[in-house]
Amino acid sequence: MLARPALPSFDYVRANNPDEVVRLLQEHGAAAKLLMGGTDLFVRMRDGVIRPQIVVDVKHLPGMRAIEYDEGAGLTVGAAVTMNQLARHPQVQTHYPLLAEAANSVASYQVRNRATLGGNLCNASPAADTAPAVLVLEGRLVLHNPQGEREVAARDFFTGPGQTAMRENEFLKAVRLPPPPEGSAGKYLKLGRNKVGDLSIVGVAVFAFPDGTKPSGYVFRIGLASVAPVPLRAWEAEEVLATHSPGEETFALAAEKAMEAATPIDDVRASAAYRKVMVRALTRRGLERVWEALE
């Protein structure tokens, strides 16, 4: 019923190379869990939700804690880069301020010293604060497996609460983001019960940039957290914004569509009804803020 006083016992292995990780995953199957920051894993172990026999620490593998930016290739963030590392990285702040903003909204400063981008995404909580940003920035997840590696688009990654497209013998090595489009702007709005440290009741990321090929002259992307089994894009809302000229009416219509895309649940944090209308309110607010920045 209640959480244990401390973690149950388990074996800890610090992995030295990617192949060792794959071998351990194949050997132990579901009894093995990967450790990065541990801010979700250990909580779930203490709560008795999971009880892995072996915990494989992957954050010391080469490249796992590196952030690399290249004008042509874009940004590569090692899966074990911490939220604080990400949020204060100069090139992330300059070229991907939306990602920095989202990372900085996760939990509290102390937790952000441990929590990682990869962990946040692989944990696949519908409330993951970085997921909407990675979705609208069209990120791709680099998965290591026995064959080498493969990339999965963020939009295809989340398959259910706590479920991802990652196979049992795979692990996340890095997240790649394409170079930011010229003149882009973004905003992440998070509704919590208090100002710091809460899980999102609703999270909305808005990202936009000029694009002459669109009837409206702009591409707008909207990512939602905490309002469906998985973090998701509000495709119909985005379509409205691609086809209607930006302004109050369009934003209201798009916000309505975003609300329709949300299929939230009632829980101890908020009701589904409140969450839905908050998607509308925050989407409209996010669109207005981003539009101000674009203009």
Added chain:
Amino acid sequence: MAELTSNPVGKNTPRVDAYEKVTGTAIFTDDLPFGPGLYYGRLVRSPHAHALIKSIDISKALEVPGVKAVVTGQDFDTRIGLYLVDRPVFAKDRVRYVGDPVAGVVATSEDIAEEAAKLVEVEYEELPAVFDPVEAAQPDAPLLHPDLGEYKVANFIFPEPGTNISEHFRLRKGDVEAAWPRCAAIVEDTFRLPHIQHVPLEPHVAVALWEPSNQVTLWTSSQSPFAQRDLIAQSMGIPHGNLRVISPYVGGGFGGKAGVSMEVYAVAMARAVKGHPVKLRMTREEEFIGTTVRQALVAHTKIGCDAEGNLLAMETEYYFSGGAYNDYGVNIVRAAGYSCTGPYYIPNVKGDSYCVYTNMPIGSAMRGFGMPEIHWGIEQIMDQLAEKIGMDPAEFRRRNCVKTGDIILTGMKMPAIDLVACIDKVTKAINWGKKEPPSAPHKKRGKGIAIMWKAPAMPPNPGSSAIVRFNEDATVNVEIGAQELGQGAFTVVAQMAAEVLGVPYEWVRVSAPVDTKYSPYEWQTVASRITWSTGNAVKAAAEDARQQILALVAKHWNEDPANLDIKDGIVISYKSEREQPLKDMVIYGLPNENFEGWKGGPIVGHGKFMPTYVTNLDFETGQGPRAVVHYTVGAQAVDLEVDTETGQVEILKIASAYDVGKAINPDLVLAQIEGGAVHGMSSAFEALKFDERGRPLNPNLVDYRIATAADAPREIHGDIVETPLEDGPWGARGVGEHVMVQTAPAIANAIYNAIGVRFNDLPLSAEKIFMALQ
């Protein structure tokens, strides 16, 4: 060396514990070393809100390697409790809330104890449960304590056997029925407060050692080392002299560490493994449901006033959800009864305050002790009455608030206070009456005010004592049994002792930890009573020591003690201008002429204080000459914004003013005011939630959101009013609890001012506010 502070009373001396706490060297109970013989305990808790225990099988748990003992209710015959002895040491024949301990497992590690606890097999027969106090008070409600009539109870508490009512306090004054027709405005409504928890930084922890010689020691994070000694000694059949309670610093109490909660389980488990200390500590989750909570309340209240705004009558019923055991909670309900009007003079009053058993966590002391609960409704009704007759709510309060010399609801004459001055201070600080613009078009701004009173709620005769003794260099040790909870008790007693003794503040140490074997008696560190009660004892002890010193030196100099004084650690004579440093005499005494013998000796001063004037109240009417020792009063005003698109509230400013009689340390008073305002915000915006079977939904810090530093208002303004208390040291009275009592209704009044919507039920979630706006 830092500068020395003479005559420190009224000055902002630094806390005596500041350095230890800032550097992390302060010792708390869980830090104490106990060596390799230490065992750990874990509790087996009921998954049901109400059930009979058919059987308990501990055999599988006992087989686990490392398990040393398993104890159950069958091992103990007695109950425990402060005012009403209603709580078994472990649930024996029935469980009464989700989390009720049915067994304790002792093992060589916490992990083993936890694993083994899962193997204790308990067969239950579920019973109908009742969670709402109004339902539970009905004659046909499921009965939680069929044996209520057999429980030992304090002579001022009145349970009603055969029902779930563990206390019923009646207040009858004047004639309410005759007064209603004379009222120009009447407001009648029902207000509800949910359970909340104290959320101390340091969860409960206790270590007990039962020696083979039957000497028992309990190390505990406690506001009440002496009360714990008394209650545990009685219930476990230990002679008081054989039970020693040692309590290091307490990492926050707020009432949750008053009396006995989980500590008795540690002692019970230690008895089964004599010679080994047993450590029992609550997880954060257990802290929420396995220690104590603030009682929930349903209040039906009706108040009326005439066209000029004079309050004429009040009728109220308070139904407190006391939870499974009301051993401490009954006195909260009594306090709510004898203070049921709030800080107002009302000539006609009919009040009924009920403590009702419910299948909920144990309701017990929490900062304010019944007052935040009753002020939630009262302070909103006052605003509504003011609005009805077209009077400014602050002016309405000035007119009706209790004043010095008033004969208040119990028939007691109100000791000197100045609540009007408090109202004046906060209205000025908040720019009362000035409508200010919100920061954005989708926001609405509002201001609200609320006032309060609270008396220390205690038995009539809780005692304090103190010892003051000198070291060779004339530094001083003050010994008290009162506890440092973060509120600054040790600092103010050091200031008081230094002031009386004429030594610099920096020379005074306060002996810690509190240890019932060595510390002088103190009832409990509760009820905002320490500055006043322990302060009086320390002042008396220091005066005793001072008189010993002056008598000795006067004899030595052949002078009249009346001409002597002590300044900065030196005895001086205003007549002969002679000087005698304390350091040369407070231990060794003084030599006679030509060293023909000596006089004096180590200086040790003793002091005590106990109020002797509180009377019992009439059972039928609640009337009596002196219901309480005194009241502390205060006002708060809130300036806030409501985001109409989300329902979120941002508190821009809270202004508080309290009449503390005399601020022994003004900075510490202001620190209480700041902490109280933020604590009050938490009480307005968050609550414990339960499912339909009484199981907690948010017993953790993920989903029980207390206000953080980031949520605190940009400005918390504090004002201190000083109307001396007749029997307070330097006129001081307590202010530890009062600072959060009326915060929630002040916020609710400000929200009404902003958006025109009233909320009768807490918590004020953003969702609730948003939905009300639709």
